[in-house]
Amino acid sequence: MSCEPWQCAEIAATKKANPITKPEVAVAMIKKAAHPILVVGSNATERYMEGRPLIEFLIDFANASKIPVVATAHMVGEFLKRGYEPADFMSAMDIGNRLVDPEWQGIDGKGHPDLALFVGLPYYMEALILSGLKHFAPDLKTMTIDNMYHPHASWSFPNGTLEDWGNSLKVMTTKFRC
Amino acid sequence: MSCEPWQCAEIAATKKANPITKPEVAVAMIKKAAHPILVVGSNATERYMEGRPLIEFLIDFANASKIPVVATAHMVGEFLKRGYEPADFMSAMDIGNRLVDPEWQGIDGKGHPDLALFVGLPYYMEALILSGLKHFAPDLKTMTIDNMYHPHASWSFPNGTLEDWGNSLKVMTTKFRC
Amino acid sequence: MTSKNVHIKIGEMKTSIGHIKNLELSIGKVVDDSWSEPMGPTPMPGLTTLRDWDMKLLNKYKPFYMPDCDLCCLCTYGKCDLTAGKRGACGLDIGAQSSRIVLLACSIGAATHTGHARHVVDHLIEKYGRRYPLDVGGLNVKVEAPVTRLVTGIKPETLGDLDEVLEYCEKQITHLLSVAHTGQEASNLDFESKALHAGRVDQVGMEVADIAQISTFHFPKADPEAPLIEMGIGTVDTSKPVIMCIGHNVVPSVGIIDYMKDNNLADKLEVVGLCCTAIDNTRYFNRGKIVGPISWQLRFIRGGFADVVVLDEQCVRADASLEAERVKAPVIAASEKNCIGFKNRTNDPADEIVADLVSGKVPGVLILDPEKVGEVAVKVAQKIAPIRKKMNVLPSLDEIKALAKTCRQCNLCQRNCPQDLNIPAALKAAAEGNLAPLTDLYESCIGCGRCEQACPVKLEIHSFIVKAGEKFMLEEKNFCRAGRGAVQDVEIRSVGGPIVLGEIPGILAVVGCANYPHGGKDVYDICREFALRRFIVMTSGCSAMSAGSYKNAEGKTLYEEFSGDFAAGGVLNVGSCVSNPHIAGAAIKVANIFAKRNLRGNYEEIADYIHNRVGAVGLAWGAYSQKAASIASGFWSLGVPVLVGPHGSKYRRMLLGRADKKEDWEVYDARTGDKVNVGPAPEHLFQTVETKEEAMVAIAKLCIRPNDTWKGRSIKLSHYVDLHKRLYGTMPKDLHLFIRTMADVPMTMKDEFTKILEAKDWKETVIPDPTLLSRMVRKMKE
Amino acid sequence: MTSKNVHIKIGEMKTSIGHIKNLELSIGKVVDDSWSEPMGPTPMPGLTTLRDWDMKLLNKYKPFYMPDCDLCCLCTYGKCDLTAGKRGACGLDIGAQSSRIVLLACSIGAATHTGHARHVVDHLIEKYGRRYPLDVGGLNVKVEAPVTRLVTGIKPETLGDLDEVLEYCEKQITHLLSVAHTGQEASNLDFESKALHAGRVDQVGMEVADIAQISTFHFPKADPEAPLIEMGIGTVDTSKPVIMCIGHNVVPSVGIIDYMKDNNLADKLEVVGLCCTAIDNTRYFNRGKIVGPISWQLRFIRGGFADVVVLDEQCVRADASLEAERVKAPVIAASEKNCIGFKNRTNDPADEIVADLVSGKVPGVLILDPEKVGEVAVKVAQKIAPIRKKMNVLPSLDEIKALAKTCRQCNLCQRNCPQDLNIPAALKAAAEGNLAPLTDLYESCIGCGRCEQACPVKLEIHSFIVKAGEKFMLEEKNFCRAGRGAVQDVEIRSVGGPIVLGEIPGILAVVGCANYPHGGKDVYDICREFALRRFIVMTSGCSAMSAGSYKNAEGKTLYEEFSGDFAAGGVLNVGSCVSNPHIAGAAIKVANIFAKRNLRGNYEEIADYIHNRVGAVGLAWGAYSQKAASIASGFWSLGVPVLVGPHGSKYRRMLLGRADKKEDWEVYDARTGDKVNVGPAPEHLFQTVETKEEAMVAIAKLCIRPNDTWKGRSIKLSHYVDLHKRLYGTMPKDLHLFIRTMADVPMTMKDEFTKILEAKDWKETVIPDPTLLSRMVRKMKE
């Protein structure tokens, strides 16, 4: 069941995410990408692990991996408040819509992202955006680093506990540090 | 992929069949049933293994297991031609419709089937009937002994080759014989 | 007569009702009581008017649901998982959801036919005026619109009258669709009742469309000897420019044909059609040709035969324009229902459009004026034919063999093929130089192209199959009879008795699309079997084409072998999809003309009559569409059983009787008021059958009716037993349920039957005057 | 004035046009030219009439699709796997399929409103006659039906006129639905254009429904001081018999209220409503009470408050009757759209029905006569209240703690909860005696019951939450303002200028259902924020309720704190869902009354005006339904942007502008014909926002329009910047796109802006007279 979609009805996918069995694997895949981005949604301040909000784990991860962050909703303020400046901010729909445009040259203008990581959007919204990308951005790879399996991504962590999640994020951060 | 639905679009199932990994397991489950039936569809004379039509494997299996056979479409004639008398014959929809009626006492009038095996219907038709049973006959267990994974069944063999299939049927037959 | 929008202007007038000055009137309706038939109880029925009747049927034939999906995704409270009794966020369960999907399909179907009718009627009113008289068969057809009269209580006499009928349909469709909204109906049976209502409305919409076009375009008018039409890819003269029309709405085709006629080009180009437009083209123009059913689209376009592709509405492949572009055939989109993203050129000069299309400046245009479509299509075809030179994109046989070597044997094509065809094996053989297995797929392939979509190495599998089957394709030279339209009143008078008594063993209506499990031959075989058994066989749409696409031992097609009369052993093509109400209409007219039952707004009584007395059964062997769902629903509502081929299981809901439940089969005897058990006749209202053999046995059985005389019953049973023995290799197991007295037993089978009846503890019963309606009981009067 | 079915009978008459004998006429229409406004170019638009306008919008705001499912299962050629470009058996791809689903949703929505209007109008015509005059605001509202005039070119003056308008809608809906049939439209943009058309038709249907009921039932007529209505479960006097009406169609409720009034029972029973019926009840009867939005159904029924449950149409839980049965509250189904399988008792004597319901012989009945509904509901309530004693099925707190111990912590409830609420954790705490986490879920729970459906040990989780939150529930004592209906012409005259110039920073319309991500408080907060900022805030439907369900520091609800005027800082509840066209109508009237643009059949020009000049934005924070989709579509078509809350993403298609593509933002300057870049104003047409903070920033920004004067622009920007800084903690990054000249820069922000503009290499530009329509360019004349 760990690779069932987290929300019961999110089943209708013929092409399903490869499960990420170990955080190390995710890191290896991210390292292969030339233009990765990380999209962070509004749950970043609502989910807590080890008493710390998700966003703090993500800041560590972003600092270590140097992946440019796109903050959605009002998350930019939450990042800034914590001393991290996202590369950009816009609504989740806007970033989704740019990612399906093959002409878009990325937030830095240096090339269309080849890997988009997602984390912290409401599950169903993230699922829908990943579906949009699966269908309409065939050359883009997508990965979620949530603790909920997302069938529409290219790669997804399986469903897991908050502890698993915290650990995965920390391992990934460490792997990038070293 | 062996437990993907055989036809690409047959994915929309939240409750999916447990795969039958070995024919012995299927035999054990069948043996537990008090009132099993075997529904045989029109592909019984269209699929061939080892040069013999599926129906011949099924006659052996039915003879060995003593499971009463319900022949659909015009299969009754094909059975009779080969010297086997099915317990009953009716359209696939009729047997499906009776199985969802909790008052129905089975083809022998001795009790509602607790396990319905299906084999040899067109894949999509079998899938639909199994779905009808999953939704509307909650107390009934269903099993397919085709070589195509059927998500709507309770138990299903994974997708397999014709050789696998022939072997499974033969093993099952043997297990009942002994 | 009713008429609308007649305009009267009165400068000044003094009358008994006062002094009128400057009155301008548009007359809504001039009341005329020349139609003396009294109004029945249910004219213009609303959503619940016939609910009691529906529930009678639904209680006898309960829905069996087979959800295609465990979810509902119709609103944003969802998606909801409805597996096995779980309710969604709106409280709905899977049973109600399943019936809602049926309602949605039937509503879409009814809307499609009614929208089609609306377009045709509005166009014809604009062209010919509201007062243009309807004429579907002159004096031979006095009951010109049996369905409309029955449902609405209106007797339409002019085009303008049809407007009012359509307004009724549109109102009902709006209500019906609204019931599919979240938070409306909670009961699956009420959803089903509404789906039946959609079927009734659909029949009216179709009837309106067909009688409008028959009247104005002078299609064959109830003509048993409607011309034989050339059919099949092999009949197309490829030395001429070829205009190909795909769809269902004949209006743009009429524009093309008129332009050709007006410019003396009738023999200079080929106008060929696919799907129902093909049938209606040939009702208008007997030099038109029929390419084939819906599933022939890709093979004809890719084969390069068409120089211009004219697309109207319904059943048009969404990629038809893209495929046409590949072979450099310009496309004209001619319907507001299918604009394909093309620029609307309706108001541009024809020659400019022609130039743009011939030069390839644009691959296609939208033209919503049928006359302009005619001019542009013809001119483009003439100019481009010498340039295109019938360019095609089929690979050569050698290319196929070479390409087949790149196949990865991944099975994805087969897994994406709705027919589950063993393509990998065929390609393996092809790679080894043997094309026979590919050729073998030709007959079963429905031309959907899904195999190609799935192939990771982009093999054009459908083209491979078509090329491998090219010999068959080019040999397709057959005949279809142009759609005859309605059944004549006089025909009803002569066969009404034998039908109701059961002496004509049944009416078999073979209708609908080409989503066949193994190709069209089954349709031919079934039609021929029952024509030889002297049933009345009626066809329409793609099924009418398939029925005519095979030949007997003497090389004669079905329409050559059998007469087009509505009579025992006749094979009648009534026409296109919208001609289907002539089939329902024939049954209705049996009740009205033969049995003298009132028609007008008298739905229940007529349906009850048909259900218990008219041994009609519909077969939609390849039904695929929402329209087919609503057409079937119109028949169910009249109590006429419908069979579908295996893909019809995907309608996800059957209406099944339970022969094993004795209590389900009681009717009133109208003479006495007694309840009489009449057995499972007919056993089902909607049923999927797997094989042609099963279909044939089921057809024979489903023609049995409670009202059969002993003579009629014995004839019906002998067909049933005969087919059952031949195809099932044994006697039926339910014969005892159909024997009321020993006189019912077929002469030659007395001994066999006696044994069976004894074993089953059979008891004699009476032959009632059957009805499901308690108000029909006449006891008091007797 | 138009009127229909006036009947004239002339025995004999000689006139200049001849000798007439026995002529009976029903007059279709008496032409009267008192409406002097000339007819515009597009009255009664068909499917393609406004396609060019649609394509202008769709080119600027391109669809972004997020399929909910990789499949299409709409016909039996399928199911088809459409993943990532694979085409289905009909040739359709996922883009077209996605847009087809949008069309289907909008068609269902339009059909639902139009069907509702049809029922209301037919009923009222039967009761009051076709000639009953329309009056939505006396002399204060001369433009009584702006949407109808705009779309159809008809100026309705009587109930009978509305019939004609609805016929137009029904015709269009039939056509639109038919386009969803397999094999019709191939282009996603053409599907989208048709979805926009559905939105236009939907607005007309809604307007018809509301003006009919306002006129006949004497709802508040454009009254800014419509009464304050008690709202919330805490306001219900449970010592009285309680009749609860759920749904959208007020007609049965009127039957109940009239019966109470006629029998001097107005203060003897409580009539409470849920969903839009609640709002319309209170427009009719200011002692009616509002329970709450759609999501309050389960809590109110299970809480035992209702003695009789009357269900009409739309948004009614499919299990409402089953839940009512649990608390022994009889059910009356009062709509043909929702018969719930109950026996139709419409023609039975009221007292028989009452007896059957009170005795519990039947759990519910179908009654399609609103007057009989009234009598039966009241009598049953009176008789059963003493018997039921407000029986409820909520568990006690101790029971919850005990039951929580049986929880298996399997997570299935959470995984089935649309809100993804952490129920397992709350139950763990409850099992340990701590109910606080359960109570915390109360505000976010939308009462869908899906959690319970999934629970393997059948815990009634929603009831647990309600019980744990009971204190909040019983404290719900608030006010809603009764729906005021239209905006007065004089109001338009006084604020039209400030709106168009930009000095009133925007009109915020907060509409739609209660599928909120975190409860209704967000709605209140957003409304209050913008009312304080002196936007005009308009509300309707469930959102109007949520807006009134919270209080400020002084204990005042929103409707007490702010006036009901259409003026800066006003908060107006226009009414129920079908009152939404008063919002669109206000924008239309700005163009018509303030700017003197012709209205009649002049859709493009008015939409172009609104899109470029009227800073209106819709927010449907909890939109869930197909109706919400069509309502939004009606706004899109007028060029008004709509925001939805996160669940709105499940509409699966956004219409998004690209601020980063400079070339997308050019308009014509009507004065010169020059193309002028006006920046992304408004940036999106349909957009999902995740959080209330994001919504607020987006609202401020989306009110910017090309036509803003420098003063107006600087006001709008100052709100945008202020909210952005507060909620995003930083300056907007796109300010340079909105500055035309330095005069646009808000006074106090000169320095900040100057730095930004320098960094962005900004250049001054002009403020055009903006239009997307080349024909509006006046250059030649100047």
Ligand code: SF4
């Ligand atoms: S109903 Fe059809 S389209 Fe919807 S989820 Fe199921 S399979 Fe997919």
Ligand code: SF4
């Ligand atoms: S209509 Fe009902 S079952 Fe379907 S998605 Fe919406 S809430 Fe769920």
Ligand code: SF4
């Ligand atoms: S085109 Fe023919 S072979 Fe290919 S998927 Fe369709 S039916 Fe199967």
Ligand code: SF4
């Ligand atoms: S999908 Fe293509 S590669 Fe795979 S088996 Fe079929 S033809 Fe071969």
Ligand code: SF4
């Ligand atoms: S109902 Fe259809 S569209 Fe919805 S999820 Fe299921 S398969 Fe997909």
Ligand code: SF4
């Ligand atoms: S409508 Fe087209 S894509 Fe959908 S199931 Fe039918 S054939 Fe497949």
Ligand code: SF4
């Ligand atoms: S009732 Fe409340 S807790 Fe239960 S699934 Fe619905 S929103 Fe979640």
Ligand code: SF4
């Ligand atoms: S579904 Fe039931 S058992 Fe499972 S965690 Fe939720 S409340 Fe507990």
